[in-house]
Ligand SMILES: CCCC(=O)SCCNC(=O)CCNC(=O)[C@H](O)C(C)(C)COP(=O)(O)OP(=O)(O)OC[C@H]1O[C@@H](n2cnc3c(N)ncnc32)[C@H](O)[C@@H]1OP(=O)(O)O
Ligand SMILES: Nc1ncnc2c1ncn2[C@@H]1O[C@H](COP(=O)(O)OP(=O)(O)OP(=O)(O)O)[C@@H](O)[C@H]1O
């Protein structure tokens with residue numbers, strides 16, 4: 103069911119999309135952009151935070167990398183909070199503690215080395231503080247506007263690959279997992295908790311892919327196995343040109359939910375750590391994904407929610423409304 107307001111929004115967005123290429127082509131310098139035609143941007147808002155070059159870069163590539171945004175002291179605190187959870191010193195409602203599929207059935211791996219990813223840490227104050235950092239929200243607001251919800255939280259602890267290549271994350275669009283729109287008012291902040299490079303499986307992105315539409319996703323047919331819910335874009339062409347985002351501790355990338363991205367395998371002995379949050383404008387609205395390409399992930403999520411909470415009446419939208427937390431402004435819609 104699509105509301106009339108949503109229909110109107112779609113028309114507006116399509117219109118902007120159509121005019122986008124021409125408008126951009128008519129500029130000769132980035133400076134003239136911010137001063138005369140701020141309304142011509144589709145993916146960024148006029149906030150005085152992003153330089154004209156940064157705005158153009160996000161419009162064009164679908165991501166922007168900000169160096170040294172989170173302090174080493176803060177990252178150390180997140181690391182400690184993560185360790186406490188792995189040692190089971192704290193028990194948290196709603197938190198998902200995920201092991202790598204290649205060790206999930208092993209009895210011998212304990213603590214931090216067993217954990218590939220924490221998901222939904224909105225009730226862990228020592229981790230959720232990441233989502234409220236003013237220097238992060240300052241950038242987020244350039245994409246969402248002033249009413250900001252933290253919708254999805256993760257701490258990824260990519261393990262040394264066991265030899266089955268299961269430490270890879272297939273190329274995907276995060277929007278596949280989301281039951282809210284519009285996509286252009288959603289953004290991910292992903293912060294490296296240590297140096298990330300090709301060897302330990304940094305993020306890999308396809309610049310400009312955010313201009314495409316949401317693609318069909320499914321489990322890739324990987325011989326060594328694939329982690330639960332790690333869907334990848336179907337018919338991914340591994341020869342497509344891509345960019346490896348090598349980052350230092352504290353560097354943060356902001357990216358659009360349609361940007362195709364993934365991460366390679368971790369060929370080092372260390373656990374590659376990153377912390378991230380997906381934000382959405384609180385003015386976004388929920389959608390019903392029935393009959394769309396997202397039905398497969400929606401069914402998996404509802405199935406897990408049933409097993410986790412013992413209720414089968416939760417809709418895919420409900421699972422998002424329960425996890426979302428207001429971090430700035432007013433909770434207007436989501
Ligand atoms: C922008 C968003 C992008 C994304 O969200 S991408 C990834 C999304 N991932 C998720 O949402 C996390 C999904 N994972 C989970 O919910 C849990 O880790 C999962 C799979 C339910 C396991 O929970 P546990 O509490 O560990 O349960 P358990 O130890 O009793 O295991 C239950 C059965 O699941 C299996 N399992 C555990 N970890 C797995 C994994 N990583 N991949 C595939 N299967 C896995 C485990 O072997 C067990 O199987 P069985 O029932 O014994 O046959
Ligand atoms: N068939 C596929 N379907 C979806 N995603 C894939 C597929 N093959 C590779 N990828 C993804 O492409 C990205 C790059 O993978 P790859 O393992 O080659 O890492 P890499 O960083 O390029 O490492 P290397 O230096 O070994 O090439 C990762 O996100 C990976 O999971």
Ligand SMILES: O=C(O)CCC(=O)C(=O)O
Pocket residue numbers: 256258260271276305363364365376
């Ligand atoms: O940190 C990574 O490897 C990427 C994780 C990711 O893209 C995701 O979970 O959606």
Ligand SMILES: [Fe+2]
Pocket residue numbers: 274275276363
């Ligand atoms: Fe992702």
Ligand SMILES: [Mg+2]
Pocket residue numbers: 366
């Ligand atoms: Mg490769």
